[in-house]
Structures are given as structure tokens and as C-alpha cells.
Amino acid sequence: MTSIALVTGASGGIGRAVARQLRAQGCRVAAVGRDAGRLADVDAAVRIAADTTTPDGAALAIAACQEALGAAPTLLAHCVGSTLIAPLHRTRADAYREVMRVNLDSAVFMLQAWIAALQGGPGSAVLASSVVARIGVANHEAIAAAKGGVEALVRSAAATYATQGVRVNAVAPGMTDTPMTAGMLKMPAMREGAGRQYPLGGVQRADQVADVMAWLLGDGAARLTGQVIAVDGGFTTVRPLVK
16 A cells, blocks of 8 residues: 655755655655645645644644545654754844744644544654754754754654554754755855865755655664664764865
């Protein structure tokens, strides 16, 4: 039976790549984003406009998927996210709350709605964290706190729902070439400087992150749950050789 996959944040660089990868594997994909217009060219069986940072929006995404494809999704790729680069003493309260809403609230509410829709059955979910939750990076306190919460959520949910055959994992990407990072990579010198931070060199592509997310959802990762895999060219684990 063909799997149904729900991909949130599907209009973004990584979400779009995940939807494409899952479609190529034969899944029926429901692509979710806040802006219906930006979903128009996403490779998916159905496109759903919903704000998953709220409980109602997350429930709407699940219900619309069920109505369009005839069943609840057994696969979830939650790719909603934003970033904030600012030292803590310059981080406004409203900016902090927005980062938490987009990154952590959406993960909690979407995972909650998806698990409820499984009705005690099995499934596999993968969420998006960040290298800044894995290792201290200057001027990333707010986003690090939000993504650290996502990683803690993954581990706890994996423990809670393992007995019903639900797997919950995450990826923690390093700098990835997407529309969200376009401003930071627009100048050749900026791109070169960013790439030098990574032992494998260069800035990774969205499809390289999507490959790992799709694998985590599939049978090849059947014995993995509660894991956070850093897709970061070695950034969090090894130091580059300085010549």
C-alpha cells in the first residue's frame, strides 16, 4: 500500500526537496504551507494552506490530508522553521516569541495532531533541528533554544510512542543553500567564508538534507528512533584541517 506523507513547510527549500524526494519514492504527498501561492509548484498530490504554529492549523492540515487522500498520513516531515541571528542582549521579546512560535510551537502542535490521527497505529516522523542546538554558535541564542526544544521533544515523543510502532527522529542541518539563507550567501566572499567553517567544505544543498530526512522516514531506518542526525559536513563533530 502506498504511504501517505505530510510535508510541512513545503514551500521552503528543504521542505520542497523532501516532498520531491518522497514523491520519487512513490509516496502520496500532502504539501502544507501558510501561503497557497508558494505551494503551487511543489511536487505533491495535494497542497494545503494551513498555519501549523497553532493547534487549529495543525489539525486542519491533517483533516485536509485525510479528506483529499482518503486516510491519515503515516509519514510526517515537519520542515517549518525560521532563524534569528542576534546576541541575547539585542533580542527583543517579540522576536524571541516569534522564533519559538515558528520553530517549537509548530513542532509540538503538528506532532500532537499527527499522533492523534494515527489512532494508535504505527508511523514515522522526522523534524528539523539545527546545528546551533548541537554546538554553541555565537549570536544564535533564541534559535538555539527553540531548536533545542525540538530535539528534546523528539526524544520524549520517541519514548512515549515506541510501543505503538511510532518512530520520531530529527535532522540538524548546517548552513544550507535555501531561500532562507540567500541573504547570507549572496556575495561570493560570504559563501566562501561560510563554506570554510565545514570540514567537508562548501555549503550544502537542500536535497542533501532531504535525502537524510526521507531515509529516516523509510524502512532503512526501521531501528532508529529518538535520534538527531547532524547533516552538517562535520561541523559539530570534527575540526577542519588548517593548512
